[in-house]
Amino acid sequence: MSNTKVLPLLESEAPEAVAPCCPPLTERPFTAEEAETAARMFKALGDPVRLRLFSLVASHEGGEACVCDISDVGVSQPTVSHHLKKLKEAGLLTSERRGTWVYYRVEPSVLAAMGKLLTMAPAAA
Amino acid sequence: MSNTKVLPLLESEAPEAVAPCCPPLTERPFTAEEAETAARMFKALGDPVRLRLFSLVASHEGGEACVCDISDVGVSQPTVSHHLKKLKEAGLLTSERRGTWVYYRVEPSVLAAMGKLLTMAPAAA
Numbered sequence: 127m128s129n130t131k132v133l134p135l136l137e138s139e140a141p142e143a144v145a146p147c148c149p150p151l152t153e154r155p156f157t158a159e160e161a162e163t164a165a166r167m168f169k170a171l172g173d174p175v176r177l178r179l180f181s182l183v184a185s186h187e188g189g190e191a192c193v194c195d196i197s198d199v200g201v202s203q204p205t206v207s208h209h210l211k212k213l214k215e216a217g218l219l220t221s222e223r224r225g226t227w228v229y230y231r232v233e234p235s236v237l238a239a240m241g242k243l244l245t246m247a248p249a250a251a
Numbered sequence: 252m253s254n255t256k257v258l259p260l261l262e263s264e265a266p267e268a269v270a271p272c273c274p275p276l277t278e279r280p281f282t283a284e285e286a287e288t289a290a291r292m293f294k295a296l297g298d299p300v301r302l303r304l305f306s307l308v309a310s311h312e313g314g315e316a317c318v319c320d321i322s323d324v325g326v327s328q329p330t331v332s333h334h335l336k337k338l339k340e341a342g343l344l345t346s347e348r349r350g351t352w353v354y355y356r357v358e359p360s361v362l363a364a365m366g367k368l369l370t371m372a373p374a375a376a
Contacts, residue, residue: 151302152309152357158325161299161306169297174286177276177293181286184277200283232277237369244366 150245167240170216175201176209183210183219184232192227275370292365295341300326301334308335308344309357317352 148160156164171177178199183191196206210230213219218237219230273285281289296302303324308316321331335355338344343362344355 151306151362154306154310156303156306158299158303161303165297165299165302168293168302172290172294172297174283174290177290178281178283178286181276181279181281185279237276241366241369244362244369 147239148243151243152245164240164243167216167218167236170213170218173209175199175205176213179206179209180213180218180232183213183230184237190229190231192229194227272364273368276368277370289365289368292341292343292361295338295343298334300324300330301338304331304334305338305343305357308338308355309362315354315356317354319352 147163148156171180179196182196182199186195193203193206193210196203199206201209210219210221210228214221214230218233220233221228221230223229272288273281296305304321307321307324311320318328318331318335321328324331326334335344335346335353339346339355343358345358346353346355348354
């Protein structure tokens with residue numbers, strides 16, 4: 127009866143408590159459910175503008191950025207906001223409103239889980 | 252004058268010779284060009300069926316698989332072929348025809364490069 131629609135990678139705000147969704151891609155075939163979860167994250171990074179914004183937030187001083195920090199990606203501020211929201215929906219960014227602005231921050235545990243998916247499993251016996 | 256349209260991750264067939272396209276996402280903002288290259292790979296994995304097929308090939312005995320090895324992902328053989336071709340175009344799989352069948356194999360260097368993108372850079376000073 128548990129709600130499997132919730133992104134399993136983000137069961138908690140605490141990075142330590144995050145359960146990785148899937149084994150390395152090289153370990154065994156993904157189930158349909160695992161593929162759904164992981165594909166959602168890859169898809170979020172599958173757009174050049176979104177990927178640029180993500181790297182901008184990820185590499186920004188203090189590990190966070192607001193729309194006010196982003197000016198040179200060649201799209202309007204509403205478009206930037208839209209993409210940041212999409213990245214948040216995919217579980218890749220978290221956000222916090224402080225005064226006028228919403229600050230976005232990379233969810234390091236999700237990044238780590240995605241990185242783990244892409245590691246080569248030790249050669250099977 | 253170099254042809255930057257060629258996927259820089261796959262300059263050679265030899266895995267050792269592959270130049271990673273981009274720094275870790277957390278290191279500095281991606282340029283538009285880097286984002287184009289990396290987004291293409293993430294997008295290829297951003298479809299659940301394609302991701303399942305990729306994990307199926309990646310985890311298959313001997314590290315390779317042909318359409319003849321794939322039967323239980325709930326899509327037709329032509330659809331499987333279509334997705335495998337897309338993964339190949341994105342540089343994630345290589346292929347080789349042997350007799351009747353085309354065998355697909357994961358390009359480990361590309362997987363490693365994508366994994367590197369997702370590593371957290373050491374905290375900036």
